[in-house]
Amino acid sequence: MAEHHPVSDNKHRSSLNSGASYSGNGRSRGGGGGGAGLSGGLSQPAGWQSLLSFTILFLAWLAGFSARLFAVIRFESIIHEFDPWFNYRATHHLTTNGFYEFLNWFDERAWYPLGRIVGGTVYPGLMVTAGLIHYVLNLLHITVHIRDVCVFLAPVFSGLTSISTFLLTRELWNQGAGLLAACFIAIVPGYISRSVAGSFDNEGIAIFALQFTYYLWVRSSFSFVMQNKVIVHCSCL
Numbered sequence: 091m092a093e094h095h096p097v098s099d100n101k102h103r104s105s106l107n108s109g110a111s112y113s114g115n116g117r118s119r120g121g122g123g124g125g126a127g128l129s130g131g132l133s134q135p136a137g138w139q140s141l142l143s144f145t146i147l148f149l150a151w152l153a154g155f156s157a158r159l160f161a162v163i164r165f166e167s168i169i170h171e172f173d174p175w176f177n178y179r180a181t182h183h184l185t186t187n188g189f190y191e192f193l194n195w196f197d198e199r200a201w202y203p204l205g206r207i208v209g210g211t212v213y214p215g216l217m218v219t220a221g222l223i224h225y226v227l228n229l230l231h232i233t234v235h236i237r238d239v240c241v242f243l244a245p246v247f248s249g250l251t252s253i254s255t256f257l258l259t260r261e262l263w264n265q266g267a268g269l270l271a272a273c274f275i276a277i278v279p280g281y282i283s284r285s286v287a288g289s290f291d292n293e294g295i296a297i298f299a300l301q302f303t304y305y306l307w308v309r310s311s312f313s314f315v316m317q318n319k320v321i322v323h324c325s326c327l
Contacts, residue, residue, distance in 0.1 A: 139265075143265060143269060146269045146272070146273070147252065147253060147256060147269070147272055149273075150249075150252045150256075150269075150272045150273045150276045151249030151250075151252055151253065151276070152249070153273075153276050153277060154245070154248045154249050154251070154252055154275075154276030154277065155245045155246065155248065155249050157276070157277060157282055158244065158245040158248060158282060158285055158286045158287050159245060159287050160286070160287075161286055161287050161288050162241065162287045162288065167237070167238055167241045167242075167287075167288070168241070168288055169237065169240060169241065169288055169290055170286075170288040170289055171289065171291075173291055174240075174288065174289055174290040174291050175290075176200060177216055177217065177240070177290050177291060178236075178237065178240045178290050179197075180192070180195075180197075180208055180212065180217050181216075181217040181220045181221055181236060181240055181290075182236055182237075183195055183208075184214075184217050184218070184221045185221045185224055185225070185236050189218075192208070192209060192214070192217070193209035193214075194209055195207075195208045195209060196208070213292065215292075215295070216290070216291070216292050216294070216295060219243070219295055220236070220239050220240050220243055220290075221236075223239055223243070224236050224239045227239070240290040241287055241288050241290065242287055243290060243294055243295065244284075244285040244286065244287065244289055244290065244291075244293075244294030244295070245285065245286075245287050247285070247294055247295045247297075247298045248276065248281065248282075248285045248294075248297075248298075249276070250298045250302075251275060251276075251281075251297050251298040251301055252272040252273075252275055252276045253272065254298055254301040254302040254305055255268070255271045255272050255275045255301050256268040256269060256271060256272035257302075257305045258271075258301055258304050258305040258308065259271040259272075261305060261308045261309055261312065262308065281297065284297075285297070
């Protein structure tokens with residue numbers, strides 16, 4: 091008859107209990123890990139900061155765009171002043187007859203009675219930008235008259251100016267200063283007066299181009315990546 095050893099039985103029971111408790115703890119940690127993975131992204135501070143920054147930039151863009159629509163809301167979608175009207179006529183000629191005809195266009199109605207060789211006496215960046223936007227919208231089957239593109243070009247680019255100012259100030263200082271700068275430039279009166287809806291002039295896109303070029307230049311100066319340096323040189327051209 092086999093002898094019964096109580097000491098060995100107690101060791102066997104304790105080993106079984108420790109194994110069961112280990113497996114139970116392992117299952118509990120595994121189940122808790124799945125729940126933490128689903129909500130982990132929302133609990134990260136960086137995620138909330140990115141969402142807050144995006145919200146502030148969107149509100150700055152919306153405030154800058156809305157503040158420049160008072161002329162359209164009060165009156166109608168028209169071009170204001172003399173230079174914007176000539177720029178609209180030049181853009182309409184560009185979209186109707188093509189870029190080659192635009193460069194060789196002699197306008198008898200400008201500088202009357204002498205006339206004007208438009209291709210050699212105008213900076214075509216404003217006209218080309220509006221014409222390119224009009225061309226892309228037509229490719230997407232969005233029927234928009236070139237006049238409406240010219241009217242709303244400056245308010246749209248004012249929102250982009252807020253974003254470029256945020257990027258530039260973030261490179262020079264920090265993200266909080268960039269958000270403040272984006273909000274300030276969206277509502278500064280001096281910039282609003284030169285980028286109101288219907289004011290189809292060079293300042294409408296020139297301020298954005300300057301700010302974005304400055305941002306690329308500063309970023310290329312702080313970075314050793316050759317790709318950034320090539321981008322900033324191309325933007326300066």
